[in-house]
Amino acid sequence: MAAVQQPPWSAPQSDSIDPKAPNIRVYNSLTRTKTPFYPLKPKKVSWYACGPTVYDDAHLGHARNYVSQDIIRRILKDYFHFDVNFVMNITDVDDKIILAARQQHLLAEWLKEHRKAREQEDGVSNGVEKAISSEIRQTTAEALNAYAQKNLPLLDSQVAPEQFGEEADKKYGHVMKGKSVTDDGTPPGDKEAKVKMHLTIARTAAEAQLLPDPSLEDYVSRTTGVLLPYIDSLRSSTVKGNDHGIFTILTKRHEERFFEDMKALNVRYPDKVTRVTEYGPQIVDFVKRIQDNGFAYEHEGSVYYDIGAWESKGGYYARLEPWNRNDKEMLADGEGALVAKNTGFKRSAADFALWKASKPGEPSWPSPWGEGRPGWHIECSAMASDVLGKQFDIHSGGIDLAFPHHDNELAQSEAYWCNRSDSHVGHQWVNYFLHTGHLSISGAKMSKSLKNFTTIRQALSEGAWTPRGLRIVFLLGNWKDGLEITPDLVKAGLAWEERVNNFFLKVRDLQSRQPHINGNGNGNSVASQKTEMDLRLDEAQAKFGDALSDSFDTPSAMRVITELITAYNSTPDKQIALSTSTSLASWITKMVHMFGLDSQPSPPTGQVGWSGNDIPEKAKPFILPLARLRDRVREQAIAGRINLTALGKMEDVDTTFGANQPYANANADFQRTVVGLHKKGAPPKDYLAACDDLRDRVLWNLDIYLEDREGLPSLVRPLSQSLRQEKADREAVAASKTAAKEKAKADAAAAEREKLEKGKLNPVEMFKADEEFSEWDEEGLPTKDASGEPLAKSRVKKLKKDWERQKKLHEAYLASGRQ
Template sequence: MAAVQQPPWSPPSDSLEPRTASIRVYNSLTRTKTPFYPIKDKRISWYACGPTVYDDAHLGHARNYVSQDIVRRILQDYFRFDVNFVMNITDVDDKIILAARQQHLLAEWLKKHKASQSQKSGTSNGVGPLVKQEVRQTTTEAIGAYTKKNLPLIPAETEPEKYEEEVQRRYGHVLSGKSVADDGKPAGDKEAKIKMHLTIARSATEAQSLSDPSLDEYIAKASGVLLPYIDSLYSSTVKGNDHDIFTTLTKQYEARFFDDLKALNVRYPDKLTRVTEYGPQIVDFVKRIQDNGFAYEHEGSVYYDINAWEAKGGYYARLEPWNRNDKELLADGEGALVAKNTSFKRSAADFALWKASKPGEPSWPSPWGEGRPGWHIECSAMASDILGKQFDIHSGGIDLAFPHHDNELAQSEAYWCEHGDAHVGHQWVNYFLHTGHLSISGAKMSKSLKNFTTIRQALSDGAWTPRGLRIVFLLGNWKDGLEITPEVVKAGLAWEERVNNFFLKIRDMQSRQPHINGNGTVPQKTEMDKRLDEAQAKFREALSDSFDTPTAMRTISELITTYNSTPDKQISNATSVAIATWITKMAHMFGLDSKQLPPPGQVGWSGIDIPEKAKPFILPLARLRDKVREQAIAGRLNLASLGRMEDVDTVFGANQPYANANADFQRTVVNLFKKAAAPKDYLAACDDVRDRVLWNLDIYLEDREHLPSLVRPLSSSLRQEKADREAIAAAKAAAKDQAKADSAAADREKLEKGKLSHLEMFKADKEFSECDEEGLPTKDAAGEPVAKSRAKKLRKDWERQKKLHEAFVAAGEAP
């Protein structure tokens, strides 16, 4: 079927009053920036496609949900809209059904074998010395079935001990980064899937080769092939109304998902909906679409009738009309709902609204028999139930645009249309916001490819911080794809460090001048005040332009750069605090701090202070160290003038490293004074406490001329600077050592040349038949006297060898 004309987009007809929108938003419905007109003036209704909860969320999900959170905060906290944010949880779909059922059936299968093994081994925990032969045999069958389905080039009957050999023979080129066809084309998702399947199959063969493993150890390696195989044997035993089998898994991962979002400082939805709690409403929704004439039933399943919809003036595939006939995308959208025999379909693109449940699938009662919802219908039913026949924003990842959101649009507008008339101007959703993909090294992360880093893994291993990740997302446009490269990471760190340093500078100024609060009035605006006004205007203009956060972030960075390059005497203290206060507010508005916005006069964000428990010890230590440095530089040390020392003999516990650092430094100073140490020894002690002791406590002392040292936490950039310095120093030392080694080798080689005595060097040469008492040739091989010119040259060689040999003898190398 040819693509139909794209319908025009128009602002909502029932908005309260005509007005010029100050905000323009990139709208996937128009594929352009359009004026933003909420239906109800300052109130925004928003539905976001939530997660499918059967595994931990990864960084690709973080990109979507953090970017949505940023836009939500801009609308709520910056433009002051009242946002009603609704999110769904997909807790029943093909992947969930399969994952939950597989895990349930494998667990049940293992229970039997653990019980049997416990009885045999006399243990109660199922961890016996041997894995039963029945388990090994089932695993062998599972490997064969898995290989046959997913790795067809490897013979299914391959023995475990020969499996790796076959892997290298059949798929070695894929493992080395080439395409499956080995035709010079770059590797893609197909090759990524093969690598994933190889990892799973290899792990299972490793399990087979383990010597006397416990059952748990064995299953940990073999589960990848056992899960689908056990499911293929016993899936029909699962009852459709036993929903707990499926929700046990989804409840676990739903909780973990929101734990991850909380860690990323993503706000909780105002309303959360779950598919499993909407069974009856979804049935009613499908029934109304059918009653309106836009759906038909086939063998207990109900399909959307695209031809009927378009015959009444409706549109299908409004978001991505060019994909409406893409069979691969359509099949992917249907998943397990796709019918094997599609000859009954009135249009190839018709999709399932309701599907008759197969054995082993969850089911709900319906007029068409026991069945389950189609993937797309869930969002239509839930969003319509909460937000009505028309709402402002629908959001999700760009991969949901077609067919998911296009199908949502078609079926929802078919549900809400009256008298069977698909009114062209009706819009179920006014603005679609689709976030771009996140990729690393050019590869999009995917649960199905298992090539992702989970959010909790990235945060726990220190690869990312919540703030650092959000900054990187802010530096990219929410609707564009974002690839994580070293340059992107570096840009994010640089932005954070610049703001950190600025906040530290202003806080330090406030600590030295406590009366500054930023609320004072300035009689006349200075140039820096004007720069602040310009930055605020540019910032607002950027966010009004489809939430252009890269420009907004750049505006903050440029304002700080201007501030730092302006002489202090040209900037009033009140202006300094005003700039820091505004940047503090904008950083919190973007969600860059999970702490509450500080009260007026207080600036910055969390993480720029050392721990509270450290302050009673480290701040006095810093003050003492400043005095010691000052006196050591001046060359005059006066212990009495340093102030009263604490009881330096006190030994603190290992859990009080800050107290220990303070006591140790005081003890060092006292001991140096007792020994009448030179000033350089005091300076060395000051350097040591800064560069080693406090550095190891994640605290940095920044020495400043004519100012007290600045006490601050270690930042990633400071660590990197030190690592870079150490790397350069190590490289120089290595080069010096290499040069020394090369010189020694050259000397040795030269010395070895002197091993042959000058007296013997020509005697064994067949070119000469006679030599004098010094060993110099006098006659050539034919008995003729050596020519004078040649004799002159031979003497030079002889003298050179004489020097080498004498050096050899002098070095004690002669026998």
């Protein structure tokens, strides 16, 4: 990248700096370096975050952005104790939303007309249409052809559904195999990903056309991808601009689902939410003031930002990514539908729309320039300025928003707030821009437009991720860098979680045995002065704070916790006072809660752990006594003698606790087993087998694990993902060994069968069918060749060896009795 002149950045005025404020440096996209973090007001942070464009469910790429922002917000608020005012916008009107909402509305109306016509024609059976009408099939055929001609130009026009698959494989097979569209050796990219998406949509629709008698619901689900744009092309002009409900019905649903997803990920709700559709008049006023200040011009009902006028007054455009200011593709993406218009009227090629004249089928609001709607970038400028004022501390979003979205925001907002009479503009609207890096899986960036994403709710519901596990992975990466989900990173996240989980279990176990402990884990007392582990805690707390002060360096902070736990686990119990163990666990508990790794409130000092670190409360009255009973049974069985009386009073083993109480049933069943074994006079090994079955099957199926420990009571703990994985790995290894043995056995049997099959031939006959020989002895060995000449001795010797091998095979065959 060529060197680009750095635009000026002004730190907040020194009189606003709190001398007691933490010494934080943060990576600022405005300077592309780490800069000291000085809020405009002491101990208060004003923050505007670009929220979602709500026309589809949020995916894991969105999770990376919003969870990372939530982590930084928590660090500022809960660790550094700033009062954070966090404002987030909801983009509920833009080109993508307008198109998606209108298409869905028009398709629904079209299908409603079809259903009504079908009911009048021949009725319905059990609520399902008897057949797809010829009209729908014809319209779908037209839609498929239109879709293919626009998005898959290599295909022949009017390709029949029967030939679609063959034609697609012929023209685009190389793309499906991972090559570029041009097939010239260049690596594939987004263009090829889009082709694959279009092929899938078109192929699915073509296959639907071949179904003999599908239900309307099934047929439409397969053909929606081609029907949506086609029906829209026929009917878009029927949608009225002031009928905003057509558009907000989609956005309200997905906004609600977005915040449900954020709640599931333990992302805190914004202090204030702003929506574009609620800011129509304010946005008009905002644009009008920019125009009045001399930095915008109108053309055919649309208003454009005048970059030349702004720079002529000393302003900067593209402050965040100046190297992209002439990137036509990125500029076109920012302009959306307007890019298709003749742009010769523009005073500069990079000038962008502040206000767009609405076309038929688009929502509209009244304005001095006629009916129109906000440009993409103006919404954030107007809403952030309305809520946070002329200047605020932090603006955040994904790195893909830096240009043109945030660069355009900066230019138009500073043009709004500047004084037209000034000879030079110099207002700084935002002091710190925080841009989070992309998330990719197997090297591919997630994208709604490419339809290659995994939604948040899908990932959580299918068990691919837990909210904690996903957040841990994000914490292990730097918030501003790209993050690729790899198997190694997933393993690292699981290992970190398991390490912390085991640490909490260990300390809680020590606390549970506190009446039997005098100062530490083994009954020895420890001097009251600070021990090495106390000093390690002090050092860890300092390093942790340094990491978070260094641009919220969570990977380093996570390592601090790991190293502290490793040091604790490496120190003999007798050298660690219980109070020290509790101090370590309390601090780590506080930090993991601060990071948002638990949706439950942080427990009081002295109580350690996070949710999922203990078995359910309803299980404890049954499982804890059961664990103690099992410990006594194992102890006696290992000693070689069972004393039922010494085991203690049994419960009434005939009591039925009910099928809805599996923990109680587990307790009662084990008692019945012990009593039954005692009545039969069973050997100790049978009791040990019962104890293992309770641990490995009964309680495992209740998501509880008993960890047997030498010289200590068994540790009762919930099953973790790593424990499940360890068991799955063991079972996989065992299954692999069993399969290998079975294969070896089968191979040996096959070899034996082949050997016996070869042995069917009597060695006396083995050479007689060979035309190479003319005479043989009484054992069938050749003596003369085909011309009657005696065979050479070396030749006879070799034939004799072959004959002897066959003789052994034949004898084995005869011995097998298979003849």
